[in-house]
Amino acid sequence: VSTQSTWEQELAAETLNPNAKKYSDAKKELLRIRDEVEEDLNELKEKAQVALTNFTISEKALHDAGVDFLHPTVEQQEQELETKAKMVEYKAIATGHVDALPIKAELQTIKASLMETKKLVEGANKSTSLRSTLPLLRSGTPSVQYSMSP
Numbered sequence: 001v002s003t004q005s006t007w008e009q010e011l012a013a014e015t016l017n018p019n020a021k022k023y024s025d026a027k028k029e030l031l032r033i034r035d036e037v038e039e040d041l042n043e044l045k046e047k048a049q050v051a052l053t054n055f056t057i058s059e060k061a062l063h064d065a066g067v068d069f070l071h072p073t074v075e076q077q078e079q080e081l082e083t084k085a086k087m088v089e090y091k092a093i094a095t096g097h098v099d100a101l102p103i104k105a106e107l108q109t110i111k112a113s114l115m116e117t118k119k120l121v122e123g124a125n126k127s128t129s130l131r132s133t134l135p136l137l138r139s140g141t142p143s144v145q146y147s148m149s150p
Contacts, residue, residue: 081114
């Protein structure tokens with residue numbers, strides 16, 4: 001494609017659509033933002049992978065000490081499911097399709113998954129006594145401070 005024909009195409013596009021330049025600029029800006037978000041997402045994924053790798057030391061210590069605990073990935077899945085359920089509910093409300101079958105089915109599936117995850121969390125919380133866990137953690141790793149909420 002020659003420079004002449006490219007120029008003619010741009011002129012024709014601007015003639016037929018006076019907002020073409022505005023749309024083109026908006027598209028460039030959106031692509032730039034998408035690239036930034038993608039870069040941020042990749043950085044977060046890398047940080048999550050490093051954190052997960054670093055947790056294996058604590059995980060091994062907890063297993064060796066016989067302490068029941070909930071793996072951080074399960075906790076993260078629970079948070080994701082809760083967020084997803086809220087988003088589907090908001091979507092249903094915004095579109096006025098609260099009783100629409102596809103949205104209702106999707107919401108029920110998410111809520112069922114969320115209930116399974118909550119049962120895991122509650123089971124882990126019930127089986128771990130705070131008084132018996134903290135001394136084990138402190139004696140196993142004296143240089144590391146743990147913070148646990150009941």
